[in-house]
Amino acid sequence: MKKDLGVLPAVYPMPVLMVAAYDANEKPNVMNVAWGQICDEDKIILFIGEGKKTWLNIKQSKAFTVSLADQAHMEAADFFGIASGNRMADKFERTGYHAVKSEKVHAPIIEEFPVVMECELLEFLESDYVSGIVGKIVNVKAEEAVLDGDGKVDVTKLNALTFDQFRNGYYLTGEKAGQAWNAGVPLIKK
Numbered sequence: 618m619k620k621d622l623g624v625l626p627a628v629y630p631m632p633v634l635m636v637a638a639y640d641a642n643e644k645p646n647v648m649n650v651a652w653g654q655i656c657d658e659d660k661i662i663l664f665i666g667e668g669k670k671t672w673l674n675i676k677q678s679k680a681f682t683v684s685l686a687d688q689a690h691m692e693a694a695d696f697f698g699i700a701s702g703n704r705m706a707d708k709f710e711r712t713g714y715h716a717v718k719s720e721k722v723h724a725p726i727i728e729e730f731p732v733v734m735e736c737e738l739l740e741f742l743e744s745d746y747v748s749g750i751v752g753k754i755v756n757v758k759a760e761e762a763v764l765d766g767d768g769k770v771d772v773t774k775l776n777a778l779t780f781d782q783f784r785n786g787y788y789l790t791g792e793k794a795g796q797a798w799n800a801g802v803p804l805i806k807k
Contacts (some may be wrong), residue, residue: 626782
């Protein structure tokens with residue numbers, strides 16, 4: 618029997634995304650975003666509150682990068698979420714992490730994270746209920762260490778983090794449970 622839990626953000630898993638952009642002085646900032654998702658083959662949407670440093674930077678620079686956080690970099694990924702860019706001038710100095718300029722968009726790439734999407738700003742979605750940033754993915758870069766023999770990202774090597782909103786935990790991805798577009802085929806043939 619199910620028990621009522623009230624109103625909760627009850628979606629699991631949530632990604633652990635590192636969103637980075639330059640400010641007006643070309644200084645990089647990064648934040649941890651769990652409320653984001655692919656919304657088309659070449660588009661991503663991020664739900665970032667208006668007024669956040671990264672939100673302001675993206676509005677000004679018209680570009681951003683989105684990195685996938687992994688287990689090896691969990692401490693810094695969490696720090697990037699709990700430290701506010703509006704109150705801390707340089708999050709990179711505190712972590713020792715490195716931001717390099719993307720060759721595809723006007724945004725920083727964080728060298729330490731293994732997979733990054735380079736994005737151009739398409740639009741801000743603003744309503745009474747949502748603040749969304751839609752970006753066009755113009756390129757994806759990945760460390761060779763997380764690629765399979767065909768040059769595709771192998772999630773068993775990536776050790777990407779997911780966020781659990783129920784108990785505020787980070788968990789690992791990687792174990793394959795089945796093949797998409799195939800596991801349900803027996804029911805089609807029924």
